[in-house]
Amino acid sequence: MSGYNLTHLKQLEAESIHIIREVVAEFDNPVMLYSIGKDSSVMVQLAMKAFYPAKPPFPLMHIDTTWKFREMIQFRESYARDELGLDLLVYINEEGRKLGLHPLDNSEKHTEVMKTDALKQALNKYGFDAAFGGARRDEEKSRAKERVFSFRDRHHTWDPKNQRPELWNLYNTRVSKGESIRVFPLSNWTELDVWQYIHLERIPIVPLYFAAPRPVVERNGVLLMVDDERLELHPGEQPQTRTVRFRTLGCYPLTGAVESTATTLPEIIQEMLLTKTSERQGRVIDKDEGGAGMEEKKRRGYF
Amino acid sequence: MSHHSDLIATDINAYLAQHERKELLRFLTCGSVDDGKSTLIGRLLYDSKMIYEDQLAAIERDSVTHGTTGGGFDPALLTDGLRAEREQGITIDVAYRYFSTTHRKFIIADTPGHEQYTRNMATGASTADLAIILIDARHGVLTQTRRHTFIASLLGIRHVLVAINKMDLVGFSQEVYERIREDYKQFASRLDLPDLHFIPISALRGDNVVEPSASMPWYQGSTLMHFLETVYIGSDRNLEDFRFPVQYVNRPHLDFRGFCGTLASGIVRQGDEVMALPSRKTSRVKSILTYDGSLQEAFAPQSVTITLDDEIDVSRGDMLVRPGNVPRLEERFDAMIVWMAEQPLVPGKAYLFKHTSKLVTGAISTLRYRVDVNTLHRQETDTLRLNEIARCAVTLSQPIAFDGYRRNRGTGAFIVIDRITNGTVGAGMILDRVTAEQRHDHWDAEPRVSGEHAESSLVTAQQRAVRFGQRPVTLLLTGLTGAGKTTIAYALERRLFDMGRAAAVLDGVALRQGISRDLGFSNEDRSENLRRGAEVARLMNEAGLICIASFVAPDAPVRERAREVIGPDRFLLVHLAAPIDVCRQRHDGDHYQRADAGEIANFPGVSAAYDQPADADLVLPTHEWPVEQCVDRLLQLLRDSKVLD
Structure with a gap:
């Protein structure tokens, strides 16, 4: 019976497709949360595969905090909307926007209002009963024990102490009215798996992942890209052009660049394998509230 | 994050090509904090260089505040999860960890070892190819070791690796290792564990984890990591049944x-x-x-x-x-069920069952026995609580296509969902064997053909009663083999006939020649024989006849069900109360000798219980009274019950 073996990536792919199809078969109104990052690119590719030759029978939704890199927005429009031809929703918390929160002044509040609150508003507005997210269990400790089908109550909150047991590939999709499920098809993928898959499948990703000369300032040891005029320069700060790239993408003032010469996928993977810091280290938000920052956010309904 | 590969720096494309061909292996770690489970996982991640420096810095910081190693590097802190749990110093749910080597990607299901978390271990085990069972070398095989092994076996894990840990604390003694190994083998021989291995390790120091131990030259086998990388799992999948x-x-x-x-x-x-x-x-x-x-x-x-x-x-x-290779397509089956909810299982209650892509309603109709996960003993039970495991008979509202779980995990597994709370309350593994009991427990079954009601008779029960001069009734004569049931039944029939009454004997033994010739003598088959008898008795009564039913009918609940089938106002229970010694002497055949020799299993009075009826309408001391006296007393009962004028 030799020869009938799947590589680990093909096995992960098959499992993710199974998860995505299960949601479509069992829920009335699913949505795929689309963050424009590399994990979202992989998730969208898997959705394309799951329903081929049809298009995925659900919309993508981007929660736009209004502080995303401009190249992310361009990529969202040119790739997801135009090239793939997918139904794409963009949601902005307009009430929150009026507060004029600057992510650098108050990153925690900004994230809560423009991301967590915005997501809850959007889910309520459209009445989505299932939302795909691209989170992986290897990203962060509190994600390691989250289920693939993660139950949310009427207030979109997560109760880590009261999760449904999840056995085999038999997912309990039952929810009452007003409750919902977050579904994580990439739960068992690691950062290396994602990159390798992007490489093998030639999946387009935002060019910010590749090294290029970009205008940056160095602040508290973090390289911030001057993506538009809203990043107010401190006295004496002068944007410099340095060859940098991003290992993870978010709101540009909260996302640190790394100096790099990696301009191809193999080079990116090589750099990742040789580096000594984890992917989320460039993110400011995980460090709020000490080591349990992400867990607190997730309890409240963060992605 | 550097694997041990120079290729990354020198030829990344060659490295990527190599890693595209990796296999995936899922394993489960079983053991408590004290066994060093978290330490072992931390050690695997650390030694395979899967920990980034920022994570490592956080751990080193935590080692001072939370660690159990006096401020030294504590690999266990890599894997402890949520904040509240970290404060308690334990992990309490299933968490998944990832690492990879040149040959394989690994997914670890990390589950705790406490008794109350059987649920979590079953969850982790459901997708695992392999289980690592940790034993503290100082303590040897413990109750929890047996529990973990049983659950691993129950969930169909084919490869079990027993890691005898903390060898450093027993002076790396080969004797200690061999003794634990023998103890474990002796226990495990009762379970279905096709591939069993033992490795002596020290997770804290790293002995035999990734690198061979210099302190245990007597051990010549694989290191734990080498074993994980090479154990053959290619034949675990079922590639025969499409x-x-x-x-x-x-x-x-x-x-x-x-x-x-x-x-x-x-x-x-x-x-x-x-x-x-x-x-x-x-x-x-x-x-x-x-x-x-x-x-x-x-x-x-x-x-x-x-x-x-x-x-x-x-x-x-x-x-x-495939047309030539079909699964079973039935609505009834037996399964081992692990209960996962605080609210106990309610037999007969409607639950949802999710099996493959199908969701159907159904009920757990019978709890056959509960397994004590610590001793493997079987116990009678009428409910199932959180973390308990039982063999159950399941009845669904429609047939599903399934195989036994041992043969096919994908079509042999199901989950049980509460219809009100929507919680996942149980997990089941369908048993292969078609047992007599599951074929024949039809007491609660709905008619297969529904919606086609029989036309009703043009003759009323009242008209029949007037014609026959009697109220139809069923006398159930119950008692041990040899108590005189059949003899008295036929004597009573003769007497009634002579009186001009319409009566007929329904003999349990005779039934087995025809209607019930497919049945044996298990409790379930006896029950089914009586069910069929009760249905026939009901038909006789509806035709206006007095039915004299002669059955051992040893189970009180089964007799009660017969009463319900026939109708309580048409049912009289008569106990023929000869003691077993008299029955043995009187019985013509050799049933008692064969039962004593074990040739007949489940023989009431010998190898199965006979429930003395507490609610009999009449007790006949057939060992003291002659037949005619018994018949006189029965006629008296019929008159007292207004069956005869």
């Missing part, structure tokens, strides 16, 4: 209808003849579609889309199989 549960019907336009799903087992090729269950309609595979092109063949666990030559009706929850 089973394709249809998950989703993809119908973007009228000209395309594809059946999406994941092969639960087996292989399918383009052009194969397939049968859809439950309809049994057949067709041929027209194409096996994927986004990356059409396939000539697909195998488990690939997710594909199948199109068929013919427009046969197939929907979600159906299963495509």
